Amino acid sequence: MLSEQVMRSLTLQTPSKIVLLVMDGLGGLPVDGKTELEAAHHPRLDELAAVSECGVTDPIMRGVTPGSGPSHLALFGYDPIQHEIGRGVLEALGVGLHMTNRDVAARGNFASMDAHGIITDRRAGRIATEKNEKLCALMAREIPKIGDVEVILEPGKEHRFTVLFRGDKLDGRVADADPQKAPHAPQPALALAPEAEYTAGIINEFIRRANEVLKDHHPANTLLVRGFAKYPAIPTMSDLFKLKPAAIATYPMYKGLAKLVGMKILDAGETIEDEFNTLRREYANHDFFYVHIKKTDSYGEDGNFAKKVGIIEEVDKHLPALLALEPDVIAVTCDHSTPAALKGHSWHPCPFLIYSRYCRPDGMARYTERECARGGLGRFPAKEAMALMLANALKMEKFGA
Amino acid sequence: MLSEQVMRSLTLQTPSKIVLLVMDGLGGLPVDGKTELEAAHHPRLDELAAVSECGVTDPIMRGVTPGSGPSHLALFGYDPIQHEIGRGVLEALGVGLHMTNRDVAARGNFASMDAHGIITDRRAGRIATEKNEKLCALMAREIPKIGDVEVILEPGKEHRFTVLFRGDKLDGRVADADPQKAPHAPQPALALAPEAEYTAGIINEFIRRANEVLKDHHPANTLLVRGFAKYPAIPTMSDLFKLKPAAIATYPMYKGLAKLVGMKILDAGETIEDEFNTLRREYANHDFFYVHIKKTDSYGEDGNFAKKVGIIEEVDKHLPALLALEPDVIAVTCDHSTPAALKGHSWHPCPFLIYSRYCRPDGMARYTERECARGGLGRFPAKEAMALMLANALKMEKFGA
Numbered sequence: 001m002l003s004e005q006v007m008r009s010l011t012l013q014t015p016s017k018i019v020l021l022v023m024d025g026l027g028g029l030p031v032d033g034k035t036e037l038e039a040a041h042h043p044r045l046d047e048l049a050a051v052s053e054c055g056v057t058d059p060i061m062r063g064v065t066p067g068s069g070p071s072h073l074a075l076f077g078y079d080p081i082q083h084e085i086g087r088g089v090l091e092a093l094g095v096g097l098h099m100t101n102r103d104v105a106a107r108g109n110f111a112s113m114d115a116h117g118i119i120t121d122r123r124a125g126r127i128a129t130e131k132n133e134k135l136c137a138l139m140a141r142e143i144p145k146i147g148d149v150e151v152i153l154e155p156g157k158e159h160r161f162t163v164l165f166r167g168d169k170l171d172g173r174v175a176d177a178d179p180q181k182a183p184h185a186p187q188p189a190l191a192l193a194p195e196a197e198y199t200a201g202i203i204n205e206f207i208r209r210a211n212e213v214l215k216d217h218h219p220a221n222t223l224l225v226r227g228f229a230k231y232p233a234i235p236t237m238s239d240l241f242k243l244k245p246a247a248i249a250t251y252p253m254y255k256g257l258a259k260l261v262g263m264k265i266l267d268a269g270e271t272i273e274d275e276f277n278t279l280r281r282e283y284a285n286h287d288f289f290y291v292h293i294k295k296t297d298s299y300g301e302d303g304n305f306a307k308k309v310g311i312i313e314e315v316d317k318h319l320p321a322l323l324a325l326e327p328d329v330i331a332v333t334c335d336h337s338t339p340a341a342l343k344g345h346s347w348h349p350c351p352f353l354i355y356s357r358y359c360r361p362d363g364m365a366r367y368t369e370r371e372c373a374r375g376g377l378g379r380f381p382a383k384e385a386m387a388l389m390l391a392n393a394l395k396m397e398k399f400g401a
Numbered sequence: 402m403l404s405e406q407v408m409r410s411l412t413l414q415t416p417s418k419i420v421l422l423v424m425d426g427l428g429g430l431p432v433d434g435k436t437e438l439e440a441a442h443h444p445r446l447d448e449l450a451a452v453s454e455c456g457v458t459d460p461i462m463r464g465v466t467p468g469s470g471p472s473h474l475a476l477f478g479y480d481p482i483q484h485e486i487g488r489g490v491l492e493a494l495g496v497g498l499h500m501t502n503r504d505v506a507a508r509g510n511f512a513s514m515d516a517h518g519i520i521t522d523r524r525a526g527r528i529a530t531e532k533n534e535k536l537c538a539l540m541a542r543e544i545p546k547i548g549d550v551e552v553i554l555e556p557g558k559e560h561r562f563t564v565l566f567r568g569d570k571l572d573g574r575v576a577d578a579d580p581q582k583a584p585h586a587p588q589p590a591l592a593l594a595p596e597a598e599y600t601a602g603i604i605n606e607f608i609r610r611a612n613e614v615l616k617d618h619h620p621a622n623t624l625l626v627r628g629f630a631k632y633p634a635i636p637t638m639s640d641l642f643k644l645k646p647a648a649i650a651t652y653p654m655y656k657g658l659a660k661l662v663g664m665k666i667l668d669a670g671e672t673i674e675d676e677f678n679t680l681r682r683e684y685a686n687h688d689f690f691y692v693h694i695k696k697t698d699s700y701g702e703d704g705n706f707a708k709k710v711g712i713i714e715e716v717d718k719h720l721p722a723l724l725a726l727e728p729d730v731i732a733v734t735c736d737h738s739t740p741a742a743l744k745g746h747s748w749h750p751c752p753f754l755i756y757s758r759y760c761r762p763d764g765m766a767r768y769t770e771r772e773c774a775r776g777g778l779g780r781f782p783a784k785e786a787m788a789l790m791l792a793n794a795l796k797m798e799k800f801g802a
Binding site: 003006010358360361362363374375376377378379380384386387388389390391392396397398399400401 | 436461467468470471482749780
């Protein structure tokens with residue numbers, strides 16, 4: 001957190017503007033000798049790279065494959081190891097639940113229990129999503145509160161749901177109320193710290209009452225709850241960096257992550273073109289824009305090399321709309337690599353480019369992972385990218401005299 | 402400080418010699434495609450680079466623009482964030498005041514106060530420097546001490562002066578005795594820690610007595626004091642690294658910074674030629690030489706690209722005088738970048754070259770920022786340069802068995 005203290009003490013509010021373009025999961029691995037970025041035709045990104053400083057970032061640390069939560073926190077200038085975002089919170093952000101700083105979030109499963117109280121199926125035979133929605137509505141009606149604690153339910157697909165417990169003095173340090181295997185006896189929620197005893201009690205009472213409400217709904221006659229996490233207390237980007245930041249993202253999780261650090265969530269539409277239109281429309285109102293492109297990651301996860309290449313090329317076609325705004329600083333990178341060859345997030349470093357009037361261009365011929373690796377910025381932790389963006393925007397005072 | 406402990410445990414006293422040549426503010430930004438270093442003709446530095454290991458350094462951290470104090474501490478092998486040099490101390494070093502480790506230093510302004518005791522002008526109408534000198538002499542005569550605490554005054558330009566409080570148990574954690582705006586009531590000195598109550602009292606008594614001495618000298622009938630800082634307790638380079646270090650610098654601040662870490666301050670003359678002559682003359686007497694060239698920074702601050710280029714070329718002409726001494730290790734770098742294009746210090750990394758019989762040359766064609774960025778040393782924190790110098794001088798034992 002030392003670096004956060006240094007940043008807080010050095011940053012200035014100024015009119016200069018920064019655009020951080022994040023192509024989720026952009027980094028890849030070669031297939032037939034070329035990565036997705038190398039195979040894609042993106043002449044505008046290449047032209048930008050030629051007048052920019054390039055490098056590669058490690059989202060968390062060398063060799064560590066990041067989830068979306070910590071990798072985004074790092075790009076936003078936060079230490080992703082110090083500021084933990086629990087599983088339940090990420091889930092709640094992902095389904096678009098509005099959270100407050102009093103909330104503990106968790107992931108839930110409907111499950112099956114036999115006459116002896118033994119969990120026989122942790123997924124309730126993968127009930128239909130419509131059944132799930134009906135059961136969540138029923139529980140919402142029957143169990144709106146446990147004592148003073150509000151219970152908020154959001155159905156997911158098949159047997160999955162998300163639950164928020166909203167009240168005072170809640171604590172996320174509670175072990176999973178889930179035996180993790182079946183058949184097995186239920187596992188009550190257990191506090192992992194004395195301060196969480198009250199919360200564990202609320203959760204166990206919730207499960208007891210849910211069992212009553214669900215008793216005639218076999219195979220979904222009980223539930224398991226896990227990944228308890230309190231909404232984290234993170235200083236806002238305005239507080240730390242004196243920015244007036246905004247997020248342009250089409251998926252709930254990224255809007256939620258941006259909200260976590262105090263960004264204004266703009267109405268971004270649905271397509272990549274919509275997102276760039278939003279940037280133009282809102283450009284006057286903020287001084288930091290986080291623009292999130294989701295589908296590079298989605299196609300990476302699918303193992304669809306060609307479609308990932310296609311998204312990169314589509315973003316490249318929209319780049320002139322960004323350049324026309326003449327931001328003082330442009331950074332283009334990803335939160336983590338998602339090589340189609342691995343069908344998932346990976347530990348490979350992320351290509352990073354920063355352009356400003358005050359950068360020291362390193363004359364890279366293309367914007368690719370391997371060209372960036374030879375760039376003047378070297379290889380660095382993603383959490384240091386924010387200082388580079390702020391410096392290039394002349395938003396930082398001198399350290400010491 | 403961990404790295405300092407490691408260094409202390411590993412370093413050896415040996416006869417080998419190290420020369421650290423610091424061209425202040427050397428790093429630049431391209432103007433018409435070339436940085437100052439790229440535009441300069443410096444064949445001897447280029448020849449040296451070809452047989453050296455090259456890299457670039459971040460003085461404090463990526464994106465952070467350093468002041469001269471922390472950036473020099475880093476080059477001398479100290480953590481620049483842990484070892485803070487307060488504003489007043491740097492000011493005192495800059496005007497060449499001899500400080501002891503009992504001193505608290507501060508910056509002062511003569512100011513104007515009206516009949517109601519309101520500060521009406523924080524700069525006393527920018528009085529003439531001669532008037533300032535007379536008033537400082539008057540105060541020195543009238544207020545040589547506050548209790549047991551000696552008061553030492555050094556006039557600066559116009560309304561500015563530097564003051565040292567020298568005595569036992571002084572503490573620099575005192576807030577500025579300066580309302581920062583006018584018209585405004587005076588702001589007494591306030592302790593920021595219980596241990597500084599005594600010091601704040603001394604400062605307030607100093608202001609009270611100064612007001613009496615100055616009462617007939619409107620517009621300079623009061624004073625404001627700010628930037629209080631205790632002379633920092635820093636282990637010496639002899640203590641940490643077993644060196645017998647000497648500084649060759651022509652400006653007071655750099656002599657002061659060198660003294661802070663226990664270097665002997667040599668009589669360096671005034672010109673660059675004088676400095677290299679000093680090196681030759683004193684070469685037998687020390688095993689570490691810090692040679693400081695100021696004017697690369699001065700011309701950078703002036704935005705004078707051509708004259709900064711000229712200084713680089715002048716240093717290059719004197720390089721044979723250094724090479725003729727055949728030091729075991731030569732490092733050439735800067736404390737921070739001062740691009741003429743920015744007319745000030747900047748966050749851009751510093752070119753760094755290290756030559757020894759035991760380096761692994763990376764065959765860079767030129768000594769420039771962008772060639773160094775591709776060098777074998779990569780990009781690293783400046784505070785790690787000292788270990789490289791000591792290692793190349795075979796002044797470090799093996800770590801562990």
